[in-house]
Amino acid sequence: MALPIRNISDLQGEIARLKESEQKQSVAIGVRFKTFSSTISTLRTLFPQNITADGKTSGFFDQDLVGLISRFVLPFTLNKTIFRNSGFIVKTLVGLVSQKASHFISEDSVLSVWDKVKHLFNKKSKKENISDEKGIPPLSESY
Numbered sequence: 001m002a003l004p005i006r007n008i009s010d011l012q013g014e015i016a017r018l019k020e021s022e023q024k025q026s027v028a029i030g031v032r033f034k035t036f037s038s039t040i041s042t043l044r045t046l047f048p049q050n051i052t053a054d055g056k057t058s059g060f061f062d063q064d065l066v067g068l069i070s071r072f073v074l075p076f077t078l079n080k081t082i083f084r085n086s087g088f089i090v091k092t093l094v095g096l097v098s099q100k101a102s103h104f105i106s107e108d109s110v111l112s113v114w115d116k117v118k119h120l121f122n123k124k125s126k127k128e129n130i131s132d133e134k135g136i137p138p139l140s141e142s143y
């Protein structure tokens with residue numbers, strides 16, 4: 001829009017230029033979304049990738065499945081259980097904080113917590129078995 005429109009012929013020329021530009025852009029968009037993989041790659045650009053201090057990129061899809069699920073499940077469960085009667089601002093803050101906290105939840109961390117809990121229960125069951133084996137058996141002949 002460098003030249004101002006002063007008469008009807010300038011207006012008609014600008015309309016023709018805009019229609020030609022629209023045609024070129026529609027062809028370019030059609031080429032960009034022609035295949036499924038190009039559509040997916042275009043949609044991936046909506047989620048920005050952060051560059052860490054190591055120089056690696058960490059984006060939305062770089063997490064494992066547990067991390068992706070926790071990004072949605074964690075805020076939902078917190079808002080439906082603990083912060084049930086809270087206001088809009090508190091629920092929004094909980095959502096933002098839990099989104100950031102979900103980066104620390106990975107498959108490895110969940111498995112390590114699960115192994116620790118399982119190990120605690122295995123210790124308790126072994127202690128009960130050991131206490132049963134001590135002493136004289138009830139049907140023994142040694143009085």
